[in-house]
Amino acid sequence: MTHVAVAGAGPVGLTAALALARQGARVTVLEAGEGLAAESRASTFHPPTLEMLAELGAVDEVLARGLTAPTFAYRDRAAGHVATLDLAVLAGDTPYPYRVQLEQSKLTPILAEHLGRLGGEIRFGQTVTGAETTTTGVRVHAGATALDADWLIAADGAHSAVRRCLGVEFAGITYPERFLVASTDEDLHALLDALAEVNYVFDPVDWSVLLRTPDHWRVLLPTPDGSPDEAELARLDTRLRQIADPGRPWRVAHASIYRVHQRVAVSFQHGRVLLAGDAAHVNNPLGGLGMNSGIHDAVAYAAALAGPDQEQAVTTAAADRRRIALEYVQTVSHRNYERLTATDPAARAAHLDELRAIAADPARSRAYLLRACMMASLRPVTA
Template sequence: MKTDERPILIAGGGPVGVVTALALAKRGIPVKVFEAQTEINDSPRASTLHPATLEMLAELDLLGEVTTQGLVARTFQFWDRPARRLVAEFDHAILAQDTTCPYVVQCEQHKIVKMCIDKLAAHPHASVSFGTPVESVETHADGVAITVAGANGSERFEGSYLVGADGGRSLVRKALNIAFDGYTFPERFLVLTTPFDFGTEHGVAFRAYFSDPDEWANLFKVAGDDGKGRWRAVFPTLPGQTDEEVMSDEACESRLQKFFPKTGRYDIFHRNIYRVHQRVAVRFREGRVFLAGDSAHVNNPIGGLGLNSGIHDATHLAELLADVRAGKRPESVFESYDAIRRPTNIEYVQQQTIANKKRLEERDPAAREANFEALRKTAADPAAHRAFLLRTSLIESVRKIKAAAE
């Protein structure tokens, strides 16, 4: 069998895995996706899609569906939580000359996964298998093979290349003995989902960040599966707190009432607590195996950059794989994947998300006010406002990569 006839194997059927699969399938390349879970995970996870990412999704014919099923969020805000004071608001409309999508869309990642799987169904050379975790990885000079666990026992699949998009605990990454450098924050993050409308009641934008030396917070609005709207509130927990101390009915109610007091109790549709990491794999490629998304890098969610960076990995990698399989470029071009994606993640995702968290949790009064003043001045100056958004929306990172390739 010729190398080009073998499928590209993808470990992980989350958003990065299925976007990679769709980008390849649309180019006529056979793909097989293997997802460990038995169904699409619809628990509250990433939802923010930045302008640069929306442009990539448009090339996959996903923009219309993403916009319809999500919420358009042109603006985002920074607040001084103790003073209940709006500090600064940024408007993506200022990027109208820089992008065809001068806005953010809040679209839950499980919706993106379903959209991609639905589109993959139109490609007979593509398949997605649930309940099939990858158990082992074999690498060869001219191909790869994986063993997956299924309902009928273990099964072996051969392919031309393997994409590890199987999350922060990636078996693919571990099988290749690739270190995952970085650290884990001592505090965990709590997410509470409520239908209470913070926008109507308090003027909060669909994306809002609250600085507080005692307890910073974030608020995001998503459409929800019923389209009626849900707000996600994110808070840090104290190191050492038990799940019961953090997630009990009274603890969650008390936290929301402290955040924005209201008459009557909050309806809480969902609650979740999770550990947060800042880690980057020491390399994103080993021979014919590539890492993408959380298997290659993880970060705190402040700024909504993790999912976006993963989708950027997916589209970048799909283009390289397609060009090499078509004979347009030599296999040596794969060296650029690690050389570009890894430093780009460090500069535009790791550095920004770490800085975002430090800004929100700053305890020194003078430093807090200096941060606020810098945000006000940036928002008030059109040139600085635009430059700030070019970076936070990842347009700058995409431009930098294109310029380096020319």
């Protein structure tokens, strides 16, 4: 029986563990925290990810607890609604022609419960500090203890201790502005016309994303570098009332500011160690590609480890996932950023006109959505 250690009990690590356990592998998950993380973080599930969760037996709970988003919209700060894309045009391509909005902190307990039923083990309070390939597999260090396994999947986040101990370069860029995310229980549908559950708002200075989850709306805003967090949080209500003014201060439950990077590890495989999710690649959140692509990493690795020729299958899978991270995830997410922040008026107007034309043409909508919803990154699509 193959024994796989997994560093990190986030959505990527637990997906890998569950997929492996369903294949009959022995799985040990090592998580630094004393329990599953409670932060909201990522919240968008694209159609192919829902297909994978269905294969893992977890999609019904995700659908029951999540918010179905059949459309998403593009808006302009000055002009208002521009275009709405309807994922129903993908009905012939997937059984899930919609997005689902559900915070990752609500997915991980679902995955952990399924994993527990299959005998998978999660060890909390186990900070993985390093790993090395041995003659028989991999030795994983967690504090003062060591665990021997056949393989290690490192899903321990953007600051991955495993990646750092292996000396793997994490090449890329850091965006000049920081991102501010605020959670609110305001009824934005009552404040803005033609609002979808996910909305991208173009503006060269103050672009934004308005995204609904089951519990609240999430508003994403750019924040200048060098300005103290306290100052930015103090002017948050003024910025929110420029989006929509309820005639009083917005009800904000939580707000935080963070830096955003576009980075990819130079290799996703190092001997018997595989990097997955944010440990392997990070990108801006525009388009909701990060968590989804990490889950896709996990499923690909589990499939590679299921066959008899593990070494070759794993090498192929790791190379393919890195190619997708570079050619698709990084490219699409950065293009989304460039289009939201474009300053040239003619280029902005041309792009908004193009979006209107795409929304009005089902064939063009389907082609556009196959890429935006990540389906084109995983399998060939026909016209």
